[in-house]
Amino acid sequence: MGDELLNLTIDGVRVSVPKGTLVIEAAKQAGVLVPHYCYHPGLPVAGLCRMCLVEIEKAPKLQIACATQAAEGMVVRTQSPQAKSGRMGVLELLLINHPLDCPICDQAGECELQDFTFQEGRPATRYSPHYAKRFNPVEDFGPDVLYVPNRCILCTRCVRFMEDVAKEPVLNVSERGDRAYIGIHSEGRLDHPWAGNVVDLCPVGSLLSKDFLHKARAWELDKTASICTGCSQGCNVTLDTRENVIVRVRPRSNLEVNRFFICDHGRMNYRWMNRGDRIEAPLVRRGGELHATDWDEALDFVASRMRGAGGRAVALVSPRVSTEALFFARELFRGLEWSGAFQVVMGEEAPLAGVPNLALRAERAPNASGAELLGYSREYAAAVATAETAAVVLVLDEPDIAVRTAGALIYVGTVLPERARDAQAVLPIANVAEEEGTYVNRDGRVQRYFQAKSAPGMARPAWWVFSELVTALSGGPGGHVGTAAEAFDRLAASVEAFRGLSYAQLGFGGAPTPVATVVPA
C-alpha cells in the first residue's frame, strides 16, 4: 500500500482507492456489496468460493473481486449478465447440498446464503429431489461450538481463522470433492480462548454457538453498540437484545481496537446484565431500617447527610462504571478532604496471536484507565482502612465491600450485597446495558456504549444520580444534567485528560484521549 491513488469505475461509479486495494473493497466505496462467502477482511484471501465473480473490462473471463487488485482505469461491472449468471450458478451449486432447514436454523435472518440467494439466486433448483443430499452428523467441536456439516459451504473462514489468526490450526478441510467437510484434529478441541469467533465468521448456520442455540430468531433481536466489560482491552461489541433480555454478545468491528473479533470470555460475559435480583427503588435508613422511597426524598436524604459531614470522605468505586459516573462522584466531594480508590480483578492474559495488541487482558475491568485519569487510585486496601474513620463513605457498585466505617455509608449499586444493608442510603443504578456512557480502555481510548435495554424499576444511570446530588449540594437549579452527552461534555470541559473531546465526535468508534497514553500498572 502506498499514498498512490488509483481511479476506477465500478458499476458506473468512479472511486479512488490506494494502490493494493482489492476490487471487493473498492466496490464498497462505490456503494456496491459484491456477494461473497470465503472473503473476509480479517482473514487471508482464499479466493475459492467463486461467489464474487465480476466482469472487468479487457479481462478475458470473469474475475473474482476478492483476489483482484484495483488498477488505474479499471472498469468493473458487477451487474452485467455474465457476472450475474456466474454468481447465480455458484448459488445454485452451493444450495444443492445445503438443507433447506432455515425454519430451524439459528442463522436464518442473518445468513449470507439466504440473503444472496434472495438477492440474485434462482427461484427454484434444478437439482432433482431424487438425489440425496450430502449428510454428516452434527459434531461437537468445542465448549461453545457445534459443527453442522450439512449446512457447510466449505468457505474455510473457520479454518483460516484458527490457522492464521488464532495460530492454533485445529481445523482443516477433510476429504475431497462433494464429500468434503471441516475436520477437527483428532486430539484437538476448538477450545482456544478466541475460538468463538468462528461462529460469527461462518456465513451460514454451520458453526453454531451452543450458548445461543435455538434461543432467538435473528429478526427478533435488537442490536445495540456497546463495549465489552470483560477486560481493559475495550473490544467493541454488539449486544443482541430480545424482549429486554440480552441474549448474545457479538464483536463489532473496530480496526483500532479489536478488528473483527472478541474473545470467548467477553462473549459469555453478559448474563449478569440480565440479573433479576436488582435494587429497584432508592432505600433510606429510618428508625434503624432501610425503607423504599422516591428519588426526591432519597437525594435530599443523602445530600443532608453529606452537607452535615465534616471530615474525610472516601469513595470505593468499581472500575466497571462509566467515566461520567466516576466524574460526578468525584465532583460530589469537591471541597472535602477526599480519597477514591478502585480494585481490579485479575485473570489470565490470552492474546490473539495473529492480531497485534489484541488480547483478553489480565486486568478484568473495562474502565480502570478512566478511573485513573479521574484521580482514583489503585490503593484500595489503604482506602478501605481510611474509610474506618471517614465521615462519609461512598461505595459505587462494588459488591465486594469489606468496609467498616463509623461514618455515613452510602451505597450506590445495581444489586444489594449483604454488607450494604448497613448503609444509610442505597441508591439503585442502571448497569452498562441499561444506560449510555463511556469507558477508557488500557490504551487511553475513550469509547461510547449505548443503551440496550431498560433499567429495572427506579434505577437510574449513576452519572444522573451523582449529578443530581451535586446539584442538590450546590443548592440551586440549572445544574441538572439531562443526558449522557451533557455529562460527558461537562467532564471534557473540566478534566484536562479529556479536553477537546466531544461526545458526538466519539461516535461509534471512539477516540484516543488527548493526553499521553495511560501506562497500565
Add this chain to the structure above:
Amino acid sequence: MGYPHKPHPKETLVLSKHFGEADARTYKGWVKRGGYEMLAHALTMEPARIIDSVKESGLRGRGGAGFPTGLKWSFMPKEKKKPHYLCVNADESEPGTFKDREIMRWTPHALLEGAAIAAHAIQAEVVYLYIRGEFTEPWAIMEKALAEATAAGVFGAIKLYLHRGAGAYICGEETALMNSIEGKRGNPRIKPPFPAAAGVFGMPTTINNVETLAAVPLILKKGPAWYKGLSLASPKSTGTKLFSVCGHVQRPGNYEVTMGFPLKDLLYELCGGVPPGRTLKACIPGGSSVPILNREETESCLLDYEGVVEKGSMLGSGGVIVFDDSTDMVYQIMRLARFYAHESCAQCTQCREGTAWTTKILERILSGQGKTADLDLLLDLAENMTGKTICVLSDSCAAPVVSGIKKFKQEFEDYIAGRRKPLLVA
C-alpha cells in the same frame, strides 16, 4: 517408440531411442550413450544462452498446456535475490497418459540431465522431482539413477530431491504440486502470484514436465535448429512428441512422432487400427481433460498444438484414448465425470458441487431415468464450470461432457427415450 513393439519406420526416435535398453538406465550405460556431456557443457554456459537456445528450438511444455519452455524460464528473476527452485512434474496422472512413466523407467538419466540443465538455466540450486505415488517402479529406478549420478558428481552445486506424491490427481496441477511439496494439502493456489514470482516455499520457481526436460539435453546437443526442423505442419509446434495410445487399438503403447504427424496414421498404421470388424467411433487426443473428437475429426487431425485445436480439441498431454463402435459414449463420459468428481480438491464451488452433480445426472440417464431437460442442464452446468475456477479441473470435467453431448447426442437421447436398455440401476 518401439518398446514393447518394434519401432515403426514412421516414428522419429528421439526421446524413446533407448527405451527397452536396460543398460541405458545405469549411469555408466547412459554415459556410454553420450549422456551428461551436455550437462557438463551447460554448466559452463551463461544461463541466458541456454534459455535462448531453448527459446529458439520452439520447445513447448509437454504436460498439457503447451507453454513455450524458454519463455517460461525467462520469467524467472534475472537478478537473483532469493533461492530459486525447479520443480519437475512427474505426477503424470491424466487418464490415458503414460509417457513420462516410460521416460523414467527407461531413460531416468535423460530426465535428470535435462532437469539439471534447466536448473542451471534458471539459477536454481534445488530441484524437486515430484513423482506420482502409484509409480512404484519408476520411483525405484529414479532413486537408483539419482544416487548413481549424484555419486558421480555430475550435478555440481545443484541438489536434486525426489518427492513422492500420495496419489491425488490434483497434485499434477502445478501450484497444488508445490503445496504438496511443502507438506500442505494439495490445493491449487490462486494466481497471481505466478510460480516465477512466488512458487514453492514462496520463492521463484519454474515447473516443467518430464518429457519437456528430457528433450533439453538433445536440443543443446544437436542444436535448436535441428529441433525446430522437426515439424511436419505448424512451425509453432516443433520437435517430437510421445503419444500414449490406449483403448480400442490393436497395438496400444507409446509412440514417438514428429509434431504435425497425422492422427489417422498413428492410429491405423502405427497402432494397427481398431480390432477387426470394428470401426473407429471417437478419440480423445490429449488426455481425458480435452474435448472428444468424432471419427471424421480424428481422421483429419494433425498431431500438433495447432492441428488439434483446429479440430476443436487440444493436444494436451498426448494421451490418445480410442473408442470403436462398440463404445457406449454416455457411459464413457460418465466414467470421466466420476473421476473428476472423485479428484476435485473441494475448493471452488463450481468444481466441488458441479462435478458431482454432473456425475449424478449422467448416472441417472444411464439408469433410464433421464429427462430431456437433463441435456440442457448438463450443458448449462458445464458453462458454469468453465473458466470460473482456480484451476482447470472443473473445465476438464466439462469438456468431454459438452463435446460428448454435441457429437453423440443420439446416444443420450436413446437412453432418455427408453430406446436403449438401462446400463445402471437407479
